[in-house]
Amino acid sequence: QVQLQESGPGLMKPSETLSLTCSVSGESLSGDYWSWIRQPAGKGLEWIGRIYGSGSTKYNPSIKSRVTMSVDTSKNQFSLRLTSVTAADTAVYYCAKDSGSYVNWYFDEWGRGTLVTVSS
């Protein structure tokens, strides 16, 4: 059973760069797709983007200019980097195992989520 665990800073100031890491256990991330999804308090889910174990990526066009994802197969981790954060980026950030398909797009395993608050 694959398990995912997010880690990150918790509290940030506007204009800073957010860095989050997702540690994967129970499965090698090399041959699969992995996504980041966020959820502002009291609001719905927003897909941020996905990364394949080889490092290829696909980002949500609405946020693409500020997002970079990377993978470290030696640590079985993948990461999210979001630049120039504002209060609108305050949310719970989830990492999830992605189906890898566009036609049949879904997430069958999720981390517990980590709250990121952007405040001056």
Place this chain on the structure above:
Amino acid sequence: QSVLTQPPSVSAAPGQRVTISCSGGRSNIGDNYVSWYQQLPGTAPKLLIYENYRRPSGVSDRFSGSKSGTSATLTVTGLRTGDEALYYCGSWDSRLTSGVFGGGTKVTVL
């Protein structure tokens, strides 16, 4: 405003049935599969349905999904207090080239 449209809330008595609709367009639900997620209070979403109607191992058969044209439906039968949660639909949008979710539906057991 979400690309996929869900009712904000639905409710029913224990043992009854609720249906949650998810309305989209040709570029998302019309051309691609739909998935459904259950989010219990304070927890991460959990996959309930994928490929429009398939259930992952361990998901109760009280949950079922269907799709017709550009809309999808999640049905919960034999409603229990433990089913009180937020439910989200999701699909890939080929025009936006992005995954999209519905705004979520709160299920209340009366």
